[in-house]
Amino acid sequence: MTGSLPTTHDKFEKSCELLFNQLKPEEHLTVNLTGEEVDYLRFNKAQIRQATHVQDACLSLEFIKDKRSATAAVELHDLPAQSQDLEKLLTRLRSLAAQLPEDPYAVLPEKGESSHEKFEGRLPTQEEFVDSVLRTHAELDVVGIQQSGTSYRGVANSTGLRHWFETDGFATDYSIFHPSNGKAVKGTFAGKEWRPEEVSAKMNLHREVLGQLNREAIRLKPGHYRTYMEPAATADMIGMFSYRGVSEAAIRQGESALLSLFNRKKSLSDKFSLVEDFSAGLVPRFNESGELAPEQLSIIAQGQPQHTLISPRTAKEHNLVSNGATHGEGLRAAHMGAGKLVAQDALKALGTGVYISNLHYLNWSDVQGARVTGMTRYACMWVENGEFVAPISDMRFDESLFDLFGHKLESCTSATEHIPNVSSYGGRQLGGCSVPGVLVNDFTLTL
Template structure:
């Protein structure tokens, strides 16, 4: 797929949709989803450009449903009308032969409704040729490694019932690390739809300060419980765990949700804890793989009390519930954790003595029914005494329950949020991320 104007891509998509609708046999239904991008990727190593290039890609997924049976197939989307129409026709024919041989699915959800939407978010991204000259001067004296990803990302949906959604946005992300001569690292991310040079410079200066602190000898830590400040990047990792057996109604019904005890009223979270899905930023499309549109804001936990879980149409059908626009996996798409009242310049003073944790990784459930999560500290983490950073720490494993660190042990949340982007590019550039503050907790448990 070569670079194609946005209007031509939308026109080709619409043409394919109309052809599929007109070519259906009686009793057949379809859904068609589009994942497309025109992205620039620039990889840096030792503060030099090591690789750069562009990716223009598009994938259509056609799902055909008939007689309580369904199957799907992916095929390329080129933006060339004649090519896309011909490919869609061939795929429809192949699926028709396949569906007839498959067993019935009692929980198959057919498309319904007549909703349509069209969102276009134009950004102000760096021109391709300006990326090195804009990013590298600020880090020329550092061991700087990272990847800059930017460009147009498109998501589309249409079905046999007349629903159609089109979402296109310009976004960028810079995911980087700075290294000391001894191999310790500081990690940072910056993302958005408009490049902000002052924000980038400030972020690099903050990372420089942490890098300088890493040159001191690491302080060995004993296992135990420590008062801890978790920076937004670390909090984002914890929030991400909730998409894995946390906020899913199906998971709760099947006995696997970490929030089962909260729902039954057996345990509580802190009244400071507020979690919601917030689509008002326009970072991700509100429609799901069935064309259903989620509310602009959907409170999940308010003041520590569970309001609702994410309910897909399949779960709603299986358990006689009302769906709320969730995707089939019932995971978070645009989560936001509310701020508190702790000023950023008071973090160390409020922490007083304890651990400053910048990042976490390798998270997993150690006991999901009780909300216990385990993982490792990562990158620039420090021991703090009397409000002053004393020394970096060696890597630690934590293992604690969210009913503790988001419950009675939650001391404070910062009064500002940070956007932590989803920088995944495994099959395509991911959209969105999470808005989170930093937080201070008492007695976080470290086991190794």
């Protein structure tokens, strides 16, 4: 992709060599790289809105000496032209750290197992995507974004540890709107191998759902409803566990919504299990310090707490053992356990109630009660006797995770679905989560 220009990995290695060679005795340095070479193609009404190519590589430095630390992040431009600037940055961090107060929780770099992973894929060209999705389905009001390219993550420290993770990948995140009533079907494609036949098959399925959205929307009254959530909706709920939920630091600082779970004052349903599972290899296992997380870490098993996510810094502060969590102590590869409900039987099992395809804009409404509020979105339907009746008007919910995944959880589907992380703040995010659909009783709709 870069012709004769050096690769991102080459530049990372050269930067590290340059920086580590400048270190003096008793000085410690950890270097992280986050980068990408990605095409973003934004579309609306099956036409192109904005096509952007991004080449980005950001280098982060953590300097420590005598328990004093300072950090910096800088875009990696071109070497050797930037060499002097990197040396100056290190000199600045050295000078700053000396002036700053001691940081008792600064974690010195450690030796460890190094890794190098590179995943190549078969990505669609921009033209191929435009042809197979936008032109082929031009009669559909499809809106969203296609992200496609190579992502880079690297860590190196002054003990000699190195990790490199480079992966090709694409993610198409889209909605198809009904021509007249504002309702929509939501979908994603993601992976390393673009298969046009899978795209066609999925688009045909969407057409069927669009047909079900023809009927006039039903306005539900606030109340408690038997509800089935598709995996995409479950994924949004599981996302809240990463929002200061399973973080050891948040628990210690009184800010975790799941404090009473991890203090063993409350539990969840024995049908609920949550694992941090890196076995799919979609995201790097290493954290910013270069520690490798275990391939699998049980967070909650049959409703009982097992492990929190502990970063090296939190471990040092509380005299614990780190489990390779990132600084933010959020889930990077969440996997919620499956159950026994066959997905094809979900409507029948629901009987009469609300079928939720997607949720929107979740936030804690009461942290200590683990209460979450948010909205229904897209193709949510009213179901009677196991049959779709009509779409519902958007409803607000307000529900505690202790109830939703506690006594209200009736069953989970027997297969999980991978919901890709399509976020691109700062750059294309990797991975996603694997979750089942869930059948719950008395789901609380408030407005």
